[in-house]
Amino acid sequence: MSDASPKRTLTIRYTATKTCPNCDGRGDDGADWRPVACKRCKGRGNLVMDIEIEDSVDGLLPSSDYDFNTLGEVYLLDFDEDEPIEVIRPESF
Ligand SMILES: [Zn+2]
Numbered sequence: 001m002s003d004a005s006p007k008r009t010l011t012i013r014y015t016a017t018k019t020c021p022n023c024d025g026r027g028d029d030g031a032d033w034r035p036v037a038c039k040r041c042k043g044r045g046n047l048v049m050d051i052e053i054e055d056s057v058d059g060l061l062p063s064s065d066y067d068f069n070t071l072g073e074v075y076l077l078d079f080d081e082d083e084p085i086e087v088i089r090p091e092s093f
Pocket residue numbers: 020021022023024025026027028038039040041042043044045046
């Protein structure tokens with residue numbers, strides 16, 4: 001373990017989610033036999049409506065710096081690929 005220079009981290013948080021209206025939060029089609037994962041939420045049961053990303057260097061990022069979708073997939077825009085940034089993603093929502 002070296003703590004000479006703390007690595008820059010981006011912490012993603014889901015600040016607003018809602019129950020998937022397509023499956024009522026069940027995550028699948030409710031079939032007794034081999035239920036099929038909901039196409040809209042991919043089996044999660046929830047949709048991500050809003051997020052925030054905290055940069056260990058700059059604080060909260062403006063929303064123009066990232067993009068996300070209701071599945072909780074987050075895309076960072078205009079970040080230097082050469083800089084080792086650790087992205088901390090929420091485990092679930
Ligand atoms: Zn669903």
